[in-house]
Amino acid sequence: MMVRFEWRTSLCASDFPATAYEALRQxxxxxxxxxTLAWxxxxxxSLQDGATLHVLLGWQGEQLSLCLPLIALRERFGGLPFRVLHYLGHPLSDRIAxxxxxxAQSIRQTLWEIRRHLPHALLQLNELPEHPAPxxxxxxxxxxxxxxxxxVSCRVPVHRISDSDRQEVSGDPRYKLxxxxxxxxxCGAVVRRLTPDVLTMRPLLQAISEVEAVSWKGDKGVGIFSDTRHRQWMDDAFTALAAQGQVRVVVLELDGRCISYRLGLLEQGRLxxxxxxxxxxxxxxxxxxxxxxxxIRWGLDEDWKWIDAxxxxxxxxSHQLHERMTGQLEHWRWSFFSWRPGGLLLGLGLRLWHHVKPRLRQWQTKRAAAVATHTPVVTSVDKNITPSAKPMEGENASPSHSQR
Structure with missing residues (x-):
């Protein structure tokens, strides 16, 4: 069946086919x-300044068979500006389908339609779990x-929930736990499970954002609440998803105050x-x-199938799920360079980099080996001299490790 393409400028418009979209998503x-439309x-x-949204819909009869929400913006490579397309959600990209x-024929037509309507140098789709099969x-x-x-942009640890999780975990994780x-x-702290709704989500987000703000993420400005734009995005997205019953939170409370939390989203038995x-x-x-x-225990109680990062x-x-993972899922980043001058130039630069990169690594390895060879080794000549029991300042300091 032939595909009828339609371009929209917003997913939030009142006449957007939300029901057809959700049917396609499922x-x-x-x-x-x-x-989800909520996300x-x-x-x-919360689109950044200079970015514009272009939504490509593909209809087969009355059925929606394609939806690509793309943001167009100018990015600099080598100091030169190029028009680049990303999937909506960039740069806070997480796994998408x-x-x-x-x-196959309609897929090829889709690419031509994108190039016709949105001339660009580069189209990039991040975090797709689709392996590049022929x-x-x-x-x-x-x-x-x-x-x-x-x-591959990342390899995500996943844990398949099973009856074996009812037993205490073995090995080093058991000792740490x-x-x-x-x-x-x-210290008297207690663990609580929370399933917020549309009324309780925003107060809960306020509480956990205050925790993030004083954590190392807040200090470095890398948290999900790190700036006004991202904060508004998270508030709106999680409130809308809480209304759909998809938000789960586990918190550690001390005297009624949240001192630690994990925030998750539930989709078809996958947390x-x-x-x-x-x-x-x-x-x-x-x-x-x-x-x-x-x-994991919550998943056993409610028959979840998976817990993913x-x-x-x-x-x-440093994600702690690595200690419990039963497998990994690869996320892929796909880059498509157009036949326009900008795309040809960027593609040439990429091929040149792939040619130079292994030689650069070989040079760096040889240089590091040469430096190590000529580094003097200091040894003690007096066996009666023992090192001081008191460490130097900062000797025991170690960075905190966490994950988003």
Whole structure:
């Protein structure tokens, strides 16, 4: 069946086909909370200056078979401005499903329609859990681009909830969990499960944002409430999702005050562990592991199937779910460079970088080995001299590790 394309400028308009959109979202494989209209409309209302929204709809008869909400903005590469398209939600990108139920020919037409309506140098889709198989729709887009790239942006730890979780975890995590529970019990703190609704969500967000503000995330300005634009996005998105019953929170309270929390979103039996923070004066409690264990126990009680990290760092991830994971899920970043001058230039730069990068790494490795070879080694010549029992200032200091 032929596809009829339609362009919109807003997902929040009163005449947007919300029912048809949700029907499409439920038809695709593994939809996520970050594909919901609640999340995307909140993202739209917090668009950064200079960004414009363009929503491509694809209809087959009366059925919506495609929805691509794209933001267009100018980005600089090598000091030069280029027009780039991203999926709505960038740069706070988390796992998304590609909302397209089309055949191969229609997928190719979709790319041509985007290029016709939105001339650009680069189209980039982040955090898609779609592996680049030969028959993939996005693989076809790469074949139609001047240059195409797909690479892993992160490997997300996932935990499949099973009856074995009713038993105490084994190994080193058991020791750490027992010690954390003892410390929490000693100070009198209690763990609570919360399922906020539209009335209680905003006061709860206020409480947890205050925790984040004084945590290391607040100090570095990397939290989800770190600025006014992101704060408005989170307030609107989580309030709307709470109205749909999709928000879950586990908190650690001391004298009625939240001192640590984990914030999650529930979609079809899969809990996305989205954000956590704790007050720095209670960092030694080890509350993160206890609250993660509470996610698992809550999942057993309510028959959840999975607990996922919604996103982690590609290198040196410190997400505590790594200790409990039963598998990993790869997120991919797809880049499609157009045949316009800007796309050709960026694509050439990318290919040049791929050519230079391995040689640069070889040079860095050799240089590091040479430096290590010529570094003098200081040893003690007097066996009667013992090191001081008192560490130097800062010797025992270690950075706090957490995840979004």
């Amino acid at each position: 038809r695709v494989a593994d939809p996520t909370p970050f594909n 995307l409309c909140a993202a739209e209302r 590609l909302l397209a139920c089309l055949d 028959e993939s729709a996005l693989t076809q887009w790469m074949q139609l681009s001047s240059t195409g790239e797909h690479r 027992r010690r954390a529970r003892k410390r929490i019990a000693a 996305f562990d989205y954000n956590l923070a704790f007050l720095p004066q209670y960092a030694d409690l080890g509350s993160g592991r206890v609250l993660l264990e509470e996610w 919604s996103r982690v760092s590609i290198h040196n991830s």
